[in-house]
Amino acid sequence: MRFFAPAAWPAMPDFEPSHPPLLSARGLAFARNDQPVFGPLDFSVDAGEALLVQGDNGAGKTTLLRVLAGLLRADSGEVSIDGRIATAALRSHAVSYMGHLPALKSDLTALENLDFLCGLHGRRRGQLPGNAMAIVGLAGYEDTLVRQLSAGQKRRLSLARLWLAPSPLWLLDEPYANLDLDGINLVNRMVQAHLRDGGAALLTTHGAYAAPPVRTRMLALERAVASA
Amino acid sequence: MMWTAARALMARDLRLLWRRRGDALQPALFALLVVVLFALALGGEAQALAKVAAAVLWLAVLLAGLLALDTLFRGDADDGSLEQWMLAPVPLSWLVLVRTFMHWATTALPLLVATPFLAELLHLPHDELPVLLASLALGTPLLSLLGAVVAALTVGMRRSGILVALLALPLYVPILVFAAGSVAAAAQGLDPTGALLLLGAGLVLALVLAPLAAAAAIRIALD
Numbered sequence: 001m002r003f004f005a006p007a008a009w010p011a012m013p014d015f016e017p018s019h020p021p022l023l024s025a026r027g028l029a030f031a032r033n034d035q036p037v038f039g040p041l042d043f044s045v046d047a048g049e050a051l052l053v054q055g056d057n058g059a060g061k062t063t064l065l066r067v068l069a070g071l072l073r074a075d076s077g078e079v080s081i082d083g084r085i086a087t088a089a090l091r092s093h094a095v096s097y098m099g100h101l102p103a104l105k106s107d108l109t110a111l112e113n114l115d116f117l118c119g120l121h122g123r124r125r126g127q128l129p130g131n132a133m134a135i136v137g138l139a140g141y142e143d144t145l146v147r148q149l150s151a152g153q154k155r156r157l158s159l160a161r162l163w164l165a166p167s168p169l170w171l172l173d174e175p176y177a178n179l180d181l182d183g184i185n186l187v188n189r190m191v192q193a194h195l196r197d198g199g200a201a202l203l204t205t206h207g208a209y210a211a212p213p214v215r216t217r218m219l220a221l222e223r224a225v226a227s228a
Numbered sequence: 229m230m231w232t233a234a235r236a237l238m239a240r241d242l243r244l245l246w247r248r249r250g251d252a253l254q255p256a257l258f259a260l261l262v263v264v265l266f267a268l269a270l271g272g273e274a275q276a277l278a279k280v281a282a283a284v285l286w287l288a289v290l291l292a293g294l295l296a297l298d299t300l301f302r303g304d305a306d307d308g309s310l311e312q313w314m315l316a317p318v319p320l321s322w323l324v325l326v327r328t329f330m331h332w333a334t335t336a337l338p339l340l341v342a343t344p345f346l347a348e349l350l351h352l353p354h355d356e357l358p359v360l361l362a363s364l365a366l367g368t369p370l371l372s373l374l375g376a377v378v379a380a381l382t383v384g385m386r387r388s389g390i391l392v393a394l395l396a397l398p399l400y401v402p403i404l405v406f407a408a409g410s411v412a413a414a415a416q417g418l419d420p421t422g423a424l425l426l427l428g429a430g431l432v433l434a435l436v437l438a439p440l441a442a443a444a445a446i447r448i449a450l451d
Contacts, residue, residue, distance in 0.1 A: 071311060072451060092317040101308020107247040108240065119236020120316045120323075122229070 020083025022047045022094075022200045023068070023169055028077035030060070030067055037063050038221055040077055045200045047168065050191055050214050053204040055221030061204035062100070064221065065171045068202065069097040081169065096121070096167040098175060102154050103161075106147035110138060110157050113146055117161045124166045132160040136186060151178040156186070163190060170194060170201040233318040234326045241330040255292040256338045262288040263346045274351045281350035282360050282411035288346070289339050289364060290400060293371050296335040297392055300328065300379040301446065310383070310450060321443035324376060328439070332372040340364055359414040359424075363407040366427040373431075373438035374399045380442040384449030403427065 021044035029039030038060035045051045055061050066072045068079060070091045079086040081094045104113045114129040133139055136156040146154060155178045162170060175187045191201050195214050245252050266284045270276050304310045304327075313323045343364060347357055378396040382388035410423035 069315060071314060089317075092315055095315065097311070097315055099308060099311060101306075101311060103308040103312045105240065105244060105303075105307065105309070107244055112240070112243060116236045116240040117312065119239075120233050120312065120318070122232075122317060 019046075020080070021045060022049075022082060023202070024080045025068070026078055026080075028064075028067065028079065029075050030063055030072065031075050032063075039074075041219070043217075043219055045169075045202065045217075047198045047200050048195050048215065050195060050201045050203060050216045051219055052216050053202060053219045053221060055204075055206065057206060059221040061206075061221055062173050065097070065099070065173050065202065065204060069095055069171050071097070094167050095169045095171060096162055096165040097171045097173075098158050098162055099173045100177075102158050104146045104154060104157060107145065109143045109145055110149065111142040113157065114161060114164065118164055121161075121165050121167075123164050127164050129160070129164060132163045133157075135163060135190075136160045137182070152180060152183055155179055156183060159187065159190060168199040170199065172201060172203045174204055174206070176205060230318050230322055233316065233323065237323060237326050238330055241327070241334070245334050252334055252338065255296050255335045256342050258295060259288040259292040259339055259342065260346065262291060263349055267349060278351045278353055281347060281352035282356060282415070283408050284350060285343060285346055285352070285360065286364070286367075286404060286408050286411075289336070289343075289368065290371060290404060292339060293336055293368065293375065294393055294396060294400075296331070297375045297379050297396065298382075298388065300331050300376060301383045302379075305383045305450070310446060314447065314450070319443070320446065321439040324380070324442045324446070325435075325439040328372050328376040328442075329369075331376075332369050336368040336372060340368065353415065356411055356414050359420045360411050362424055363410045363420075363427060366424060366431055367403050367407040370403050370427065370431045370434050371400060373434040374403075376442045377438055377445060380445035380449065382449070383446060384451075403430065406430075 024044035026042055027040040029041070030037045041064070043051065053061050053064060063072065067074045070086065070088055081090050084090060086094075103117070105116075108116070110133065111129055114132065118129060130142065133142060136159045138153060138156055138160065141149065141153065146157070149157065155175075159175070162172075170191070172187075172191075176184050179187065191203070192214050194201060263284060266280075266288075267277060270280070301310065304313070314320055316323070340361070343361060344357060347360065352360065375392075375396050378392055378399070381395065382392055385391070406423045406426050410420035410427070413423060414420040
């Protein structure tokens with residue numbers, strides 16, 4: 001499994017300057033009840049690059065990711081994927097979103113959950129749910145009901161789902177939450193391998209305690225001050 | 229792609245149903261209790277029961293369906309599954325349609341199977357049974373589809389118990405009128421085909437429009 005190969009720094013692929021970034025946002029802003037949540041933001045993420053979105057609680061990290069995923073509509077600005085304006089159809093093939101909610105059914109086994117999510121989102125070629133479970137360290141838990149898994153194990157199962165998804169762009173909301181040190185390393189290794197394959201990832205975190213060892217850029221969000 | 233997703237969703241719902249097979253019987257048991265209560269209240273006199281049997285059965289089925297309505301999207305909204313549905317490469321309305329069909333098949337279909345027995349309890353004349361079953365077969369999917377729109381509208385609320393009923397019942401009125409009307413017509417020796425055809429037309433219309441409306445409602449509710 002090349003996934004567990006010694007962590008060598010991946011060679012960054014050379015892109016021509018004209019190649020459009022995998023994800024770019026221009027003037028992106030979102031407000032809730034006329035209170036600005038974030039923005040306007042301008043940023044871009046190239047293939048093979050990770051963007052670490054940092055900010056305090058309530059700074060709008062989750063909202064930003066939900067806007068990028070298409071779950072919320074931005075008030076102004078635009079999002080482009082691969083140089084094209086992001087539509088729902090384009091997003092559904094290019095974006096995988098892992099949010100706070102696990103999207104797992106507690107009355108199904110781990111493997112049954114993965115089977116369903118693969119049927120829904122499609123599966124990366126050459127990847128099988130069983131292998132993905134071994135990669136995230138859940139080998140042996142295939143037939144365990146999700147209700148019997150710990151919070152960290154559920155998070156690992158979500159990571160397995162992410163690993164199976166065929167999308168190049170990962171939007172990870174607090175991927176390190178509930179994970180032990182080994183799990184944090186796992187997220188970093190997965191992001192590293194994903195980026196080496198030409199993908200990109202956005203990660204939110206409230207602290208700088210974990211950053212994947214790849215070409216990472218930072219986006220610091222500050223809490224928008226409400227103008228009284 | 230659409231069929232893969234539909235198959236995955238159907239397999240998931242069947243597995244969930246099997247894990248909680250006790251829940252699956254609840255709507256049928258509820259309908260049975262309603263029917264028994266009516267029979268007790270009316271005094272068990274065969275002639276009095278036979279006159280209202282079709283209407284009582286339809287009401288029992290409708291109320292049982294109403295109680296099951298809140299479970300249509302609630303669980304998937306709470307655990308974040310709906311978010312993933314929205315991001316899937318298949319239309320949300322298609323997933324809504326498949327989910328509604330599975331919900332109908334697991335809550336209304338058992339009722340349909342139980343109807344001949346319940347009808348016997350109420351002394352429904354035997355020649356009215358086929359018309360009643362036909363009206364239920366056309367009417368209950370229609371109830372589920374209209375109910376899906378209401379359930380989708382209220383999915384963003386924490387506690388929506390009675391609101392679902394208040395929103396859904398007015399929409400159910402025409403269905404009840406035509407369905408009970410078809411059986412009443414058959415009882416008087418008239419041709420029930422017209423009312424049944426209207427139910428069928430409503431079903432076709434709802435099959436196309438209700439999933440689109442419910443999908444739009446889910447997008448708004450989860451905003």
